[in-house]
Amino acid sequence: MTAIVKTIFLLFFFSTTNIFAQSDDLWTAFYNKDSTAVGYRDAKGIVQIQPKFSFTNHATNFRNIIAVVEETQKGKWKSYYLTRSGKIVGKDSLHIFDNGHDCESEGFIRFKDNTNDKVGLFDKNGEVTVPADYNELSRSNNGMIIALKGAIKKQSRDKEHYSWSGGQELLINAHNTILIENFKDNSKLNLYSLKITDSISSDYIRTSFLATDGKFYSFIDFEKEFRQWLKQKLLFNLTAKKLQEACLATVSWQSSDNWMKTKRKSFVTKNYKLLKNNLLKIKKPKTDYFIYAGGLNNFLFNGEAFKKYYNDCGESIDNKYPTMTIVLSQGKSKGFSQNHFEFLRTDAGYKLINVTVSNGTLK
Numbered sequence: 001m002t003a004i005v006k007t008i009f010l011l012f013f014f015s016t017t018n019i020f021a022q023s024d025d026l027w028t029a030f031y032n033k034d035s036t037a038v039g040y041r042d043a044k045g046i047v048q049i050q051p052k053f054s055f056t057n058h059a060t061n062f063r064n065i066i067a068v069v070e071e072t073q074k075g076k077w078k079s080y081y082l083t084r085s086g087k088i089v090g091k092d093s094l095h096i097f098d099n100g101h102d103c104e105s106e107g108f109i110r111f112k113d114n115t116n117d118k119v120g121l122f123d124k125n126g127e128v129t130v131p132a133d134y135n136e137l138s139r140s141n142n143g144m145i146i147a148l149k150g151a152i153k154k155q156s157r158d159k160e161h162y163s164w165s166g167g168q169e170l171l172i173n174a175h176n177t178i179l180i181e182n183f184k185d186n187s188k189l190n191l192y193s194l195k196i197t198d199s200i201s202s203d204y205i206r207t208s209f210l211a212t213d214g215k216f217y218s219f220i221d222f223e224k225e226f227r228q229w230l231k232q233k234l235l236f237n238l239t240a241k242k243l244q245e246a247c248l249a250t251v252s253w254q255s256s257d258n259w260m261k262t263k264r265k266s267f268v269t270k271n272y273k274l275l276k277n278n279l280l281k282i283k284k285p286k287t288d289y290f291i292y293a294g295g296l297n298n299f300l301f302n303g304e305a306f307k308k309y310y311n312d313c314g315e316s317i318d319n320k321y322p323t324m325t326i327v328l329s330q331g332k333s334k335g336f337s338q339n340h341f342e343f344l345r346t347d348a349g350y351k352l353i354n355v356t357v358s359n360g361t362l363k
Contacts, residue, residue: 064124
């Protein structure tokens, strides 16, 4: 099998994990009258589950499997995973991170085996597809999961947080097959950009890894991709038209006392000189700036236009659609103020969505 054919085959294999996720037949969450419990109803408004789950359950959409907490009697609770067919699995085994339950991703959801303090994966039917043998697992991304095994947990001084020391970072698929045995420095990689070749990729924005099948798996580094686009595309001969095309349909910006939203054509027309002068500073060697990756703020960016960028729990899908923010320092003479230009990675490339400046007035 040639490398090209194998790439197509594997990408098709990974993409099959997403087929069931394309259905629009979602159940959506709704509250009871006093907003103390959550239930679910189908697309026709027919109640499928009466409100009985704790509001800590944050899955606004019920696709295939969700994590729930239910009060059995006053002051007593039980937690479990529930499938659309009504199957209950993983009692008292919720995977909790940052005070939130896990959310289904591509038909898989993580669970925690509290007897051995390890993490595993259920599929959409509540069957264990990855056993609880790992310290941590990422969510499924293009049918692949980043796994940590053999690490030592270290508690923080406040005893409320912890970190992992040592261990082996792996890339596995959703059926627990190890794809890459040494998968370090993976936090900025786009797993949806997989290419499989016979040799290391020569593309600057790609990071290559030797896989267990002897091939090289390469992935786009989000930050390198953004920097390349920024310097070679956007800032090269920056015109008003070019800047407008690099904006989302509506751009958010901060006025003196409030957040505003303006159509991109109007925003660029009114602020082109100010925006251009600031962005072109990046090309000067002594400019003090940095770029950091993040995710969409669902309080500021919401509505139908942003729906695809959030998962069924309302969380930013920053493993596929991250934001890249340029922070420009204005220096000591201007009180160390900063200007921010936030770009969202979309299917049509990076788009400017948010601007704040301190060395001028946006309008």
